[in-house]
Amino acid sequence: MNSTKPGRLGIGVIGAGKVGAVLGAALRAAGHAVVGVSAVSEDSRERAELLLPGVPVLEIPDIAERAELVLLAVPDDALPELVAGLAETGAWQPGQLIAHTSGRHGVDVLAPARAKGAIGLAIHPAMTFTGMSLDLTRLTDCAFGVTAPATMLPIAQALVVEMGGEPIVIEEQDRPLYHAALAHASNHLVTIAAQSAQLLRSAGVERPDRLLSALMRASLENALAAGEAALTGPVARGDVGTVLAHRQALLDYELEHTGTDIRQTYEELARATAKRALARGRLKEGQAAQILDILNPQTPPKEEK
Structure with missing residues (x-):
């Protein structure tokens, strides 16, 4: 095992997917030597060649x-099977650093390697990746969920800082909740955007992104800056008639497009919005009751009054 200069590490990347290749490239840019990368699929090999040129x-x-x-x-x-399998073959070495990028897992998943004397770290970037070089600039100020034994936490934090990120310490037992929060915010945002674009296309809009772009960006920025004080829209305003019209339109759409999941998604999120708005005094009890009644899946379609 060789390092190029004092304090630098010889890094091996297992998994040249969108995350592994980018983080490997970021660590290489910080002065570490990437000594090898595993890449099975054609896409991963191309990604390794693009982001880690010259690495075997x-x-x-x-x-x-x-x-x-x-x-x-x-x-x-x-991850668990990979770590355990390598432990069984005696691959892990005393003092070796092992860092995984899983959001769900902390360092307990590395127990088979730690039993062999290796040092386990969990460094999960809170970002979606394309697997392209533009991801490297996105790492700047990207938050990483970091979990490690107390004595080794500075090492994990230093690696994140070297990549341009901000380490946020997450306790071992909180990793699943932490990851659920990120998936809820990121993955479901994509689902909502896709569903909204689908409806707009059905309404004759050729470029839904032109309508959604400014709206969704402003909503996200306002929500992050002001929390639920930024909430607006018919549910928060108690516009019962508008919510009723929305539900009827989505029911009609569902009849024409079998198998769609949009109405159910709208109803679930609108119910959650109404309950949260009521709890925070943004919505009167009578208005909330009417809206929740309209949004009840068992409630038959009604004519708007």
């Missing part, structure tokens, strides 16, 4: 043997 594509055991820091960038469900 190696088998996973060879990477574990050569690297001082092994970066595990594999799917959450694959």
Whole structure:
């Protein structure tokens, strides 16, 4: 195992997916030496060639043997088996650093490697990745959920800072909740945008992104800056007639487009919005009751009064 200069690490990247290749490139830019990368699919090989030019594509055991820091960038469900399997073959080395990028897991998942004397770190970037070089600029000021034993936490934090990110300490037991929050904010935002675009296309809008772009960006910025004080729209205003018209339009749409999930999504989120607006005094009890009645899946369609 070799380092290029004092304080620098020989890093091996297991998983040249969108996350692994980008983080490997970021650590390389910080002065570390990437000694090997695993890449099985054609896409991952192309990604490794683009973001980690000159780095040899190696088998996973060879990477574990050569690297001082092994970066595990594999799917959450694959991580336990990978760590345990390498432990069984004696691949992990005493004093070796192992950092994974899973949001769901902390360092307990690395227990088989830690039992062999390795040091476990969890560094999860709170960002969506394209697997392209533009991700490297997005890492600047990106928050990372970091979990590590107290004595090793500074190492994990330093790695994140070197990549341009901001380390946020997450306790081991809080990792699933932390990850659920990020998935709810990021993944479901994509679903909502896709559903809204689908409705707009059905309404004859050729470029839904032109209508949604400024609206969604402003809503997100306002929500992050002001929290639920930024809430607006017919539910928060108690516009019962508008909510009724929305539901009827979505019911009609559902009859024409079988298998759609948009009405159910709208109703669930509108119910949650109404309850939160009521709890915070933004909505009167009578208005909330009417809206929740309209949004009840068992409530038949009504004519707007």
